[in-house]
Amino acid sequence: MDDLDREILDLLRANARMPTSEIAQRVGLSAAPVARRIARMEASGVIKGYTAIVADSSVGEIDAFTEIRLTGQTDTREIEEIARQVPEVQQFFTISGDPDGLLRFRVRSVEHLQSVVNAIRRTGLVAGTKTLIVMSTWDRATDVGGSGREQRALDAP
Amino acid sequence: MDDLDREILDLLRANARMPTSEIAQRVGLSAAPVARRIARMEASGVIKGYTAIVADSSVGEIDAFTEIRLTGQTDTREIEEIARQVPEVQQFFTISGDPDGLLRFRVRSVEHLQSVVNAIRRTGLVAGTKTLIVMSTWDRATDVGGSGREQRALDAP
DNA sequence: GGTGAAAGAAGGAAGAG
DNA sequence: CTCTTCCTTCTTTCACC
Numbered sequence: 001m002d003d004l005d006r007e008i009l010d011l012l013r014a015n016a017r018m019p020t021s022e023i024a025q026r027v028g029l030s031a032a033p034v035a036r037r038i039a040r041m042e043a044s045g046v047i048k049g050y051t052a053i054v055a056d057s058s059v060g061e062i063d064a065f066t067e068i069r070l071t072g073q074t075d076t077r078e079i080e081e082i083a084r085q086v087p088e089v090q091q092f093f094t095i096s097g098d099p100d101g102l103l104r105f106r107v108r109s110v111e112h113l114q115s116v117v118n119a120i121r122r123t124g125l126v127a128g129t130k131t132l133i134v135m136s137t138w139d140r141a142t143d144v145g146g147s148g149r150e151q152r153a154l155d156a157p
Numbered sequence: 158m159d160d161l162d163r164e165i166l167d168l169l170r171a172n173a174r175m176p177t178s179e180i181a182q183r184v185g186l187s188a189a190p191v192a193r194r195i196a197r198m199e200a201s202g203v204i205k206g207y208t209a210i211v212a213d214s215s216v217g218e219i220d221a222f223t224e225i226r227l228t229g230q231t232d233t234r235e236i237e238e239i240a241r242q243v244p245e246v247q248q249f250f251t252i253s254g255d256p257d258g259l260l261r262f263r264v265r266s267v268e269h270l271q272s273v274v275n276a277i278r279r280t281g282l283v284a285g286t287k288t289l290i291v292m293s294t295w296d297r298a299t300d301v302g303g304s305g306r307e308q309r310a311l312d313a314p
Numbered sequence: 315g316g317t318g319a320a321a322g323a324a325g326g327a328a329g330a331g
Numbered sequence: 332c333t334c335t336t337c338c339t340t341c342t343t344t345c346a347c348c
Contacts, residue, residue, distance in 0.1 A: 002243040006216065012209035015174040019323060035324070049299025050168035058203045059163065065259065076292070083295060093222070094293040102289065111159065112191070129333055132259065135233070136251040140242060142206025190315050192343070314346060 001046070004029070005037055009047070012038070013141045016050035024150075047072060053142050061106045063134040066120060067099035071127045076100055078125055086119045088112075099130070158203070161186070162194055162290060166204070166308045169195070170298045171176035173207035210299050213291075218263045220291040223277060228284045233257055235282055245269075256287070 007027045011018055024034040041047045070076065076094045078102045083089040084107070085144045093102040103120065107113045117131055164184045166294055168175055181191040198204045213220045229257065233251050236258045240246040243262070250259040260277065264270045 001216065001235065009211055009216065013211060014206075014208070016207035016209045021323060029323080030335055032326085032336085044215075046212055046215045049171075049211055049296070050173035050209050051171070051296070052166065052173045053205040053299045054166055054170060055203055055205055058201075059166065063250075065252075068264045072225065081298065090298065091294065093220075093289075093291045095222075095289045096292050097289060099289070101333090103181050120183060126186060131254045132250075132254060132256070134250045135253050137248065138237060138250045139206070139208070141247065143210045149261065176342060187316055188343075189317080189345090193315090 005046075006040060008034060008037055009041070015142075032095045040064070053063070053139055056106055056139075061108055062110070062113060063106055063137065064104070064115075065134065066103045066105070066117060067132070067133040068101045068103060068126045069103070069128040070100045070118065070125060074125050079115055082120055082123050085123055086116060088116045088119075160202075161182050162198060165194055166198070169204070169207070172299075210296055212294075213263055218265055219267070220263055220294065221261070221270060222288045222289040222291065223260045223262070223274060225258045225260060225277065225283045226285040226291070227257045227282060236260075239277055239280050239282055239288070242280055243273060245273045245276075249296060 008023055011023050020035050020038070021031045022030040039048070052128075061155060068079070068082070070078070079092050080093055082103065083092050087105075088105040088107055089103050091104040092104060093104075095101055099152055103118055107116055113131070113133075114152065116128060120126060120129060161184055165180055167182060168180050177192050177195065178188045182196075184191065184231040195204070205233070225234070225236070225239070236249050237253055239260065240249050243260075245262040245264055246260050247263060248261040250261075252258055262272055262273055272289075274286060277283060277286060
């Protein structure tokens with residue numbers, strides 16, 4: 001993991017479908033070593049995957065978050081069990097503090113939302129939930145003009 | 158937007174780097190119409206982009222969410238202004254209810270986290286913040302075994 | 315939506331620094 | 332040990348049916 005790897009990661013975060021040859025050109029290498037670096041990062045788990053960012057509303061779906069508070073004796077790792085039981089859950093985050101976790105899911109309607117929230121409660125693992133319905137989303141990685149380095153302003157703490 | 162488009166979306170969500178030829182094979186079409194459909198969805202804004210999912214901890218970064226409550230007179234669309242002023246912000250979500258928004262960002266350290274939270278407060282747009290530090294993440298789209306259709310359990314409300 | 319040809323990208327092998 | 336340069340194979344893209 002050197003600076004070149006981090007540059008490659010930034011470019012892939014901005015556009016996961018960017019050809020290796022273009023990445024190579026931007027970081028000042030030829031294509032072969034870039035491909036090898038990407039393969040290495042995929043194998044080592046630094047890169048967990050590539051995904052398309054879809055405007056849920058244009059597919060007629062609702063994007064929502066549910067904060068969950070686990071029951072006293074529940075290990076935070078059991079949040080995975082909720083995701084397993086509720087197939088609408090797309091992502092979860094284990095949180096240090098309050099709440100204990102954040103679930104993100106997509107539903108087709110408000111009725112469907114209700115049934116998903118109830119399914120989460122029915123797992124018996126959660127002491128309480130609070131659901132946040134997303135009205136709009138924005139992502140720097142895919143925003144226009146965001147074409148590389150300016151996406152990582154992590155240099156100035 | 159027909160069922161074929163939705164299948165293609167599912168496959169791209171699961172693996173944005175999947176070759177068009179393989180998508181074509183899975184949905185039972187040839188490569189050319191699949192490429193046309195993807196291009197159309199990109200142009201119409203259904204597909205907003207493609208991104209790599211990176212294990213932040215392996216890059217030595219902290220992933221965090223901050224719930225924000227806006228000051229009384231602030232339009233929810235001004236959350237965009239916060240993202241513009243605080244370059245560490247990677248994503249934001251406009252929420253219906255309480256809180257008004259959710260910001261997601263990456264930082265290098267706890268000190269850096271503090272400075273970002275303060276930068277958010279300093280915008281003058283927020284009445285309050287609550288920050289959630291992510292300990293672990295999971296994403297169905299990139300989870301092993303998630304190879305297509307079973308990711309969309311949206312059929313049974 | 316399918317087909318076929320041209321342009322381009324990916325992956326592998328050999329060699330230079 | 333890592334980058335570069337080819338070379339082959341596969342993919343994408345564009346014409347047109």
